[in-house]
Amino acid sequence: MRITGKWRRARDLAVRSRIFSTIPSVDAIPSEIPVVIVGGGPVGITFSILLSKLGVQSLLVEKRCKLPDHPQAHFINNRTMEIFRRLDGLGSKIETLQPPLDHWRRFTYCTALDGLVLGVVDHIHPKGKHYFFAFFFVPTNVAHFSQHRLLPILVENATRSGVSLDPISLQPNQSSIFMGYQCDSIRSSLDKVVATLRPTGSTASEKIVTCQYLVAADGAGSGVRKSMGVTLQGQHNLQQLISVHFISEKLSKYLVDNRPGMLFFVFNPSAIAVIVAHDLRLGEFVAQQMPFYPPQQNADDFTESECQKTIRQLLRLDIDVEVKSVKPWVMHAEVAEKYLCGEGGRVILAGDAAHRFPPAGGFGMNTGIQDAHNLAWKLAAVLNSMAPSTLLETYETERRPIAKANTALSVENFKAAMSIPSALGLDPSYARMVHETINSTVGSILPKSLQAQVLDGIFSVGRAQVASVFLNRYNPVAQARISHVKKILEQGKSLQLQFPSEDLLFRYTNGALVPEDNVEESSRERQREYVPLSVPGVRLPHMKIKVLHGGSPGCEDISSTLDLIHPSRLEFLFLVECSASGLNWAEDALQLSKSSPFPLRVVVLSDQTARDAEADFVGSWKERNAGAYTEVVAADKCSWWELCGVSQPGIVILVRPDDHIAWRSLKQHGSKSFEELRLAFDSVLGWNEKLQLKSAGCK
Numbered sequence: 001m002r003i004t005g006k007w008r009r010a011r012d013l014a015v016r017s018r019i020f021s022t023i024p025s026v027d028a029i030p031s032e033i034p035v036v037i038v039g040g041g042p043v044g045i046t047f048s049i050l051l052s053k054l055g056v057q058s059l060l061v062e063k064r065c066k067l068p069d070h071p072q073a074h075f076i077n078n079r080t081m082e083i084f085r086r087l088d089g090l091g092s093k094i095e096t097l098q099p100p101l102d103h104w105r106r107f108t109y110c111t112a113l114d115g116l117v118l119g120v121v122d123h124i125h126p127k128g129k130h131y132f133f134a135f136f137f138v139p140t141n142v143a144h145f146s147q148h149r150l151l152p153i154l155v156e157n158a159t160r161s162g163v164s165l166d167p168i169s170l171q172p173n174q175s176s177i178f179m180g181y182q183c184d185s186i187r188s189s190l191d192k193v194v195a196t197l198r199p200t201g202s203t204a205s206e207k208i209v210t211c212q213y214l215v216a217a218d219g220a221g222s223g224v225r226k227s228m229g230v231t232l233q234g235q236h237n238l239q240q241l242i243s244v245h246f247i248s249e250k251l252s253k254y255l256v257d258n259r260p261g262m263l264f265f266v267f268n269p270s271a272i273a274v275i276v277a278h279d280l281r282l283g284e285f286v287a288q289q290m291p292f293y294p295p296q297q298n299a300d301d302f303t304e305s306e307c308q309k310t311i312r313q314l315l316r317l318d319i320d321v322e323v324k325s326v327k328p329w330v331m332h333a334e335v336a337e338k339y340l341c342g343e344g345g346r347v348i349l350a351g352d353a354a355h356r357f358p359p360a361g362g363f364g365m366n367t368g369i370q371d372a373h374n375l376a377w378k379l380a381a382v383l384n385s386m387a388p389s390t391l392l393e394t395y396e397t398e399r400r401p402i403a404k405a406n407t408a409l410s411v412e413n414f415k416a417a418m419s420i421p422s423a424l425g426l427d428p429s430y431a432r433m434v435h436e437t438i439n440s441t442v443g444s445i446l447p448k449s450l451q452a453q454v455l456d457g458i459f460s461v462g463r464a465q466v467a468s469v470f471l472n473r474y475n476p477v478a479q480a481r482i483s484h485v486k487k488i489l490e491q492g493k494s495l496q497l498q499f500p501s502e503d504l505l506f507r508y509t510n511g512a513l514v515p516e517d518n519v520e521e522s523s524r525e526r527q528r529e530y531v532p533l534s535v536p537g538v539r540l541p542h543m544k545i546k547v548l549h550g551g552s553p554g555c556e557d558i559s560s561t562l563d564l565i566h567p568s569r570l571e572f573l574f575l576v577e578c579s580a581s582g583l584n585w586a587e588d589a590l591q592l593s594k595s596s597p598f599p600l601r602v603v604v605l606s607d608q609t610a611r612d613a614e615a616d617f618v619g620s621w622k623e624r625n626a627g628a629y630t631e632v633v634a635a636d637k638c639s640w641w642e643l644c645g646v647s648q649p650g651i652v653i654l655v656r657p658d659d660h661i662a663w664r665s666l667k668q669h670g671s672k673s674f675e676e677l678r679l680a681f682d683s684v685l686g687w688n689e690k691l692q693l694k695s696a697g698c699k
């Protein structure tokens with residue numbers, strides 16, 4: 001396969017579009033702004049888009065002058081795609097631009113690409129399962145799209161959402177992204193944050209900017225987090241790795257013709273590595289986890305010719321290898337002790353600044369983007385005086401436990417990935433132990449080059465376990481090991497790609513919601529499969545719907561229950577069934593909406609089965625409230641209520657602007673319902689606590 005002109009042009013364009021014109025002068029930066037975002041990675045840019053859509057002005061500073069070319073994240077999970085889908089078609093753009101599914105659905109385990117294949121796992125159809133959920137459990141799908149290709153698209157999306165990249169034409173109150181600027185220091189007090197910004201690497205000029213909130217999306221090494229004295233909790237330095245970004249047309253052709261896939265775990269006497277096929281159409285790869293053991297080695301040892309040699313040995317193919325970049329990185333499993341820092345909690349951590357996981361399972365960027373989604377509406381509500389500032393505390397209450405759970409899951413996945421080399425007699429903990437011993441004992445007084453040779457020698461003896469002279473069908477020990485590997489793969493105990501339950505069913509147990517005591521058991525237990533639920537804290541389950549009435553304020557394109565929540569509107573959704581009880585609840589919600597600073601959008605979710613006995617009531621209610629509600633019906637012959645396992649009639653559901661269920665009532669409408677709804681709404685937003693404080697004599 002040749003990289004065709006079309007794809008080569010796409011690649012070149014993507015690279016060029018990452019270069020921003022010139023570094024703007026400090027005078028172009030506003031002195032006062034509601035929100036400063038530090039860091040223009042996927043989390044910072046997504047946050048800027050979400051805020052801009054909600055009408056909140058922000059200034060994003062990114063210290064790099066151009067977006068990075070080195071690929072990192074590539075797996076985008078269902079939940080992130082659901083968020084992207086509603087950002088002016090960002091989701092469908094990713095779906096169009098990503099490689100075809102057949103290029104990335106499989107992981108291959110082998111001793112070389114033309115060597116012994118130990119197993120191939122299809123992660124879209126793992127044994128007996130179907131994990132391509134589109135239009136059943138989600139309105140979109142998981143995607144394989146590299147972070148360095150996503151970033152320019154996010155920037156483009158930001159401009160479409162009204163964010164300016166051009167300081168010269170910056171309008172008053174317009175959000176902006178300033179590349180080539182770094183945040184040098186911050187001072188936070190009870191009522192504001194003061195940030196010092198300067199062109200990266202320059203001390204000649206600076207700009208002091210005062211903001212109400214500063215969001216630190218400045219990555220795993222977050223300078224903001226460190227300057228606020230916030231520590232990380234968890235496991236530090238799980239493994240040191242090196243990643244080599246390379247282009248190879250021949251390798252792409254070979255894989256497309258013989259064995260397409262996303263990950264290739266290669267266990268070879270010369271090296272052990274995971275080859276990530278970022279895009280087989282562009283011949284773009286990353287070789288990861290080649291043995292890297294600083295301080296005996298450093299990134300400079302990985303010269304172009306050294307990398308080419310190792311990659312060719314590893315794959316045992318005579319291929320072209322154009323090395324683009326080499327990057328060392330350290331794998332941690334840590335979560336910040338707190339997300340809201342400084343006096344008044346006005347410095348807020350998001351993304352890798354708040355948590356850093358092993359990449360196994362692809363949770364890092366996804367969790368960060370979902371942090372941004374959780375925080376954006378809360379910050380917009382507080383800045384618009386629609387909720388007390390205590391609402392922001394729920395960002396930490398809700399997101400920190402999710403980060404901890406995803407950290408634990410990523411560590412578990414990392415261990416699952418290590419089960420294969422262990423089964424082959426390549427115990428990774430042994431390599432680590434040898435390295436630590438060299439570092440801490442007499443080995444460390446040898447010259448570094450000699451230490452490297454000693455380590456290389458020991459590791460190559462270990463890797464001999466996978467040499468063909470040993471790992472062949474005539475050797476009973478090797479046969480036992482190969483059978484063990486096959487069993488691990490068949491039982492789904494190796495590294496998995498999809499985690500439907502953690503992806504779609506993560507639940508906030510405390511925060512901006514009214515928790516329920518008697519939550520269904522199924523949501524408490526750790527489970528692999530996704531089961532739609534309507535309990536407070538979970539995301540509103542998706543169902544394909546059609547609009548029957550009142551569906552286009554703001555010209556929405558509604559095909560999923562999730563489309564009822566519009567990214568540009570700061571409003572809650574009040575979901576009722578089409579019954580006398582449901583519509584009486586709806587009437588209460590409409591009344592409450594008139595007096596509340598936070599609007600409620602009433603949606604009647606009709607069943608295919610009309611209740612004849614209530615037809616007159618329903619008819620006159622609809623006539624009376626014609627302009628005030630939206631009515632939708634399932635596009636297929638199913639009931640959303642049944643899909644969520646709700647059997648009792650009269651249930652109503654309050655949904656937040658980030659799609660999460662805040663409260664539900666399982667009772668039929670009664671004389672106390674209005675009060676019940678008002679109290680629930682106030683307590684979700686945090687007004688109740690404020691009222692209690694006031695009545696206790698506090699300000």
Ligand SMILES: Cc1cc2nc3c(=O)[nH]c(=O)nc-3n(C[C@H](O)[C@H](O)[C@H](O)COP(=O)(O)OP(=O)(O)OC[C@H]3O[C@@H](n4cnc5c(N)ncnc54)[C@H](O)[C@@H]3O)c2cc1C
Binds near residue numbers: 039064243363
């Ligand atoms: C090998 C690998 C594979 C991965 N695969 C996946 C995957 O498949 N799926 C997934 O979800 N995640 C994956 N991840 C994790 C993912 O890459 C990160 O979680 C993601 O980059 C975090 O985004 P972020 O915006 O929080 O931080 P970053 O992407 O690190 O961005 C932070 C930005 O802040 C800027 N910055 C820092 N300090 C300052 C300052 N003082 N002033 C101004 N700017 C500053 C930096 O230049 C940087 O651009 C992977 C990670 C690795 C290493």
